[in-house]
Amino acid sequence: MKIKKTILITGAGTGIGKDSALALAKRGHKVIATTETDDQSVLLQKEIKSHNIDLVVFKLDITNEQDRKKIEEHDLDVLINNAGIGESGSLAEIDIDKVRHNFEVNVFSTFEISQLALKKMMKKDHGTIVFVSSLAGRITMPFLGPYCMTKFALSAGAEALRTEIHKVRKNVHICLIEPGGYHTGFNQRNIAKKYVWMKEHSVFYPIIDQIKAAEERLFNLVESGTTLSIVNKIVRATEAKKPRLRYSAPWWQALGTHIKQHLPI
DSSP states (O other), X not given: OOOOOEEEESSTTXXXXXHHHHHHHHTTOEEEEEESSHHHHHHHHHHHHHHTOOOEEEEOOTTSHHHHGGGGGSOOSEEEEOOOOOOOSOTTTXXXXXHXXXXXXXXXXXXXXXXXXXXXXXXXXXXXXXXXXXXXXXXXXXXXXXXXXHHHHHHHHHHHHHHHHHXXXXXXXXXXXXXXXXXXXXXXXXXHHHHXXXXXXXXXXXXXXXXXXXXXXXXXXXXXXXXXXXXXXXXXXXXXXXXXXXXXXXXXXXXXXXXXXXXXX
């Protein structure tokens, strides 16, 4: 018999976050779907009404301290850290403030909200924190270094936290979700950011068309048209009594990542 859980998911206004929130609610869980902006909350509320799905929806910008504290009003079984952004461009030229902000969202704010959830979970010795990282947290891609750096850091932190928690609590679990490429629009928005500033002054400008063409070929090749495979992994990790460390999808991208990690340099 499946145990119904209270689950809060960040970044549920679009893409994988929204699809996961809907899937978990359909399975009977109490899902608190939070969004970065009020406009996203309004749109999500309209969508769930049209599908006759019961969700609690409100704005929770994880970089906002007061917003983060909203989770203290809920007794959570699971926190799914899905909110995240991307920055792109060569680390030789990108404004480091852009990289810093990417870390602020994907790493620092994510761990800050996780610490709040863990206070209650540790006290009752029950709960799961799910970190949505990326296969880009295991292998890098050219001109996506800023984003990859944050996901490497997020994965490293989650793995360390899992080991630490298990030394003092047996029923509080930490796990990672590692999506590959999915056609949600996130990748396109991310790679486009560098072209706003990577103009004539950039050393890479003479090959800008080659870079764009290579990126288009890559994402046309690898992006899955549906998020179902990764949503299924998120559901499995959320419902598991003892979730394993990593859940990755699509399987063939996960396999390719594993092979590339172990190839000689």
